[in-house]
Amino acid sequence: MKPLSIKKKVLFLILVVTGIVAASALALTYYLYQHLYVDKQIDSLSLQGKKLAQIYHQHGKDTYFTDRIKWANDSSHANIIFTDDPMELSSGLPFDTNTNDNLITFKERQKLLQGETVVLIREHSQFHQDILGIAIPVFSSKNELSGTIFLSMPLSDVYEPFVQIRLTLGISILLILLLIFFIGYKSSNQVVRTINQMKEIAMEMESGDFSKRMAVTKNGDxxxxxxxxxxxxxxxxxxxxxxxxxxxxxxxxxxxxxxxxxxxxxxxxxxxxxxxxxxxxxxxxxxxxxxxxxxxxxxxxxLEGDSYPLTMEPIVFAQLIHDVLDQMAFIANQKGIYLKRTLDEVCIVYGDSDRLQQVVRNLLDNAIHYTPSGKSVSIELLVHQDKAELRVTDEGNGIPEEDLPHVSERFYRVNKARTRKDGGSGLGLAIVYQIMKKHHGTFDIHSEAECGTTALIQLPNTPIDEDLPTI
Structure with missing residues (x-):
């Protein structure tokens, strides 16, 4: 069986959500109508009937009682009658003496005889519509059943005020459903387009083409x-x-x-x-x-791996630099280059001695190669608060500004013609950068054309927490 596409799944989900919302709306409408509005009418009629029954209990069937029945009929939507004989309700009276239909059933009449209030909602054959009726037993001053007060009203009278509410609610729900469907459909299309575009670009990447890009708008969704x-x-x-x-x-x-x-x-x-x-x-x-x-x-x-081991220990950095300078003094003398040292002899750093020697050697090798005969290379070691700073400055031709960001890249050479004559692999400064990264230090190059170059490294002179992020 072929799996459904994302678009079909999203549309199916939208339809399910729309159906749930519609069903919930219908249930809410029924609840508002049946349990709020109809029940409120039943409570109102029951209260009105009980007040009339109380008047009968106090005054009996006199003029005051009949006037109150008449006034209640005139002032409310309900039809109110009083009968001395509950059997009249059982035979359909007093609405139609010619009908054979019972207004109340035998069981309901028995409830009246037992003094219970009867609530009924059923179709009346004469009116051809459902009616809401409440029959309340009436007792005399001697607590004897004397008759029944029957309050009724067509259910259409209860329904009509609610029609406008249901219509307004229905229109609102329909608009909401259409809005949900429109937004969902539009969103699903956007999601599918985005995924399909990603799929196409990913296929291009598999073939080695990484130049394609996704279309991006200004909104931040x-x-x-x-x-x-x-x-x-x-x-x-x-x-x-x-x-x-x-x-x-x-x-x-x-x-x-x-x-x-x-x-x-x-x-x-x-x-x-x-x-x-x-x-x-x-x-x-x-x-x-x-x-x-x-x-x-x-x-x-x-060095570019994450698991390269370093032997971290306190190092007298000035002594390490002296050792490297002594090793490279012969090469500098052959070229006629003077090495000037200004070192803070008490500077202590924490690091790997072999790797830091490699850093100093690579920087000095670069400086000597780029410095003309008869010039000098300056080596300065200073301490600033919690950092040791080493500066190696040559008097060469300098590095063009556009080349500075790339000098620590692998195989990058400012002088492209230098590959054979002057030696060097183009990896020296890349190695320096990686070693400094492992030591949580920094490496920078400052240079101006025809003004020489300064290589600057900074190392912490406090123990390094291996869990700290690399600078």
Whole structure:
């Protein structure tokens, strides 16, 4: 059996709700008519009859009593009669002496004889309509049954005042039902359109196209919020897919280049067209470059995971920086670059010593590579309240403003021609960013063209709560 579509399910639900509302409205109408209006008329007639019975009990069938009967007939919608013989009611009297129909039944007459009030609603053959009647036994001053007061009125007189109410209520309910159906139908169409559009876009995503977006209006209902969230998801997936393709392209390029050099020079040495010593030196350089690239890729992949372990411990940050500077002093001296140190020697930070050394080394490596010979690189370590701040400033050409937001992305290079000559994998600053993220620290780059670049990192100098969110 083919399952029902969402539209059919929604329409079925609307019809069910409409039916329930209609049934409830009919039940309410009946309740208002039967239990409120009719019962109110019965109570009113009963009260009026009992007052007349009380007058008879006090005065008997005298002029005062008959005048009150006449006055009651003239001042109310009910027909009021008094009979000395309840048998007249049983035979249909006093309405029609020629009818054979009983106005009250034998059992009801017995109730009257026992002093009970009788309430009846039935069709009268003479009037061809339902009547509401109340028969009240009348007792004399000696508490003897002397007769019956019968109050009656056509049920149409009770119904007519209620017709306008029922008509107004019916029209109102009909309008409400139409409104419910219209709103429900319109909403169901909107829901179905939104779901179908999502389905179409999802199918495009399966084929690798993340460019499609949901139509969004200005109102802030749930469907538009869902569409905005879906568009945000599509945009995120599009960026992820773009980064994935760029990453694969960059990795392929970075791996292909040293492998091509190694293969070319190995073949040249084998054929005797390249000096063996020179060729082996180039092969070793390319192998080292390839090893660094693979190592950086593995580092970055581990750091981007959520479960990478860090050995957090208090570290004399100035001493760690001194150690890295001493290691890189030879490279700086070869290039004729002076390293200026201004370090707060008592600065303590909490972190992973190996990873923080990697951060300092990557920042210094970038600064030395971009600083011309004869210039200097400044390293400053300061403490501001609960944070340690390290600044590494070079005197290079600076970074264009449009490139600053991208320098911590994988394989991003400001100087696209730097890939071979100056080395570097384009992963150094991406690794710095991830390490600082793991340490609940920050990493920023400030630069102006022709004015040098400052790399700024900040670390907490208090123990890190591992449950805190990463900054």
């Amino acid at each position: 749930e469907l538009n919020q869902l569409s905005r969230s879906f568009n945000k998801l599509s945009s995120t997936l599009e960026k992820v897919e773009q980064h994935r393709r760029e990453f694969l392209a960059n990795v392929s390029h970075e791996l292909r280049t040293p492998l091509s050099y190694m293969k070319g020079y190995a073949e040249g040495i084998e054929e005797g067209i390249i000096d063996q010593k020179k060729g082996m030196h180039i092969i070793q350089d390319e192998a080292a470059r390839l090893s660094r690239l693979v190592h950086d890729l593995l580092d970055l992949a581990q």
